[in-house]
Every structure is written in structure tokens, then in C-alpha cells.
Amino acid sequence: MKKTLHPKKRLRQVLFQIHPLSYRIKEKLPDRNTMNKKLFVQIVKSLKKIEDRRDFMAEEIGMDMTAYEDQFFSVIEDLMKMTFNKQQLALIHMYLYQLAPDKEWDGTITVEKDNKEKIVAFQTPEQVWEVIKKFQ
Secondary structure (H helix, E strand, O other): OOOOOOHHHHHHHHHHHHOOOOOOOOOOOOOHHHHHHHHHHHHHHHHHHHHHHHHHHHHHHOOOOHHHHHHHHHHHHHHHHHHOOHHHHHHHHHHHHHHOOOOOOOOEEEEEEOOEEEEEEOOOHHHHHHHHHOOO
16 A cells, blocks of 8 residues: 655655755645635535525425524524625625526626726626625
């Protein structure tokens, strides 16, 4: 059985084979904004999956999970209120509960910022993040 090396040790070995020098390898953690974006995208994707599962269970199995899940959603909503302002929350809600389920939606929205209207892509959680960041 082959022993797997820690990634830093393996990288050091490969570099040493190319250039026989001593190497110090440091890990750099992502900045706060990058981490926040990653977490936001994961949360939105999870919320969409939960909504899809709830819809499936209601339509295919006849089991309404709304009463059971409401307390969880209440906690999630309160945590989002701590993080986002009213405009951002409205955009997140619109994406999750109005636009994403709409099969005929073209994936864009019109936003108004500084009295100017602009059509922006709003189809993925990453795009939602970019739009809501403009409303900080």
C-alpha cells in the first residue's frame, strides 16, 4: 500500500526535483470577501435544493414539509437579516422564491442604482452575489 504524502511535502519534493533548493511553503487563506462569497453561494444553492425537495415531496409524495421547515427558515432569515440590508434581502428573496422557480425567466433583472437602470445577469448564486454587493 502506497503512503500518501501531505500536499506540502509532495509539492516540496516536486520542486526539489526541478530545482534542488530549500523551499518554505506557506498556505494563504482566502480574504474575507472571497470566503463570504463562497459561503453565500453554498447557502443559496442549499436553499434552492431544499425548496426543490419540498416541492417534490408535496407534488409526488403528497407530504407538505412547510410547517416542519418553517422554524429552520426563520433562523436562516434572521441570520440573513443580520448580514444583509433590506435591498439585498429583497433581491435574495426575489431570486430564491420568484425568479429561479420561473421556467420562462430569462436570467436577468433590471436594477436601479444612482437613478440609472441597468439590466444585469442574475441567474446563478455567483451573479446574485455580485449584484447584491453593489447595494451595500
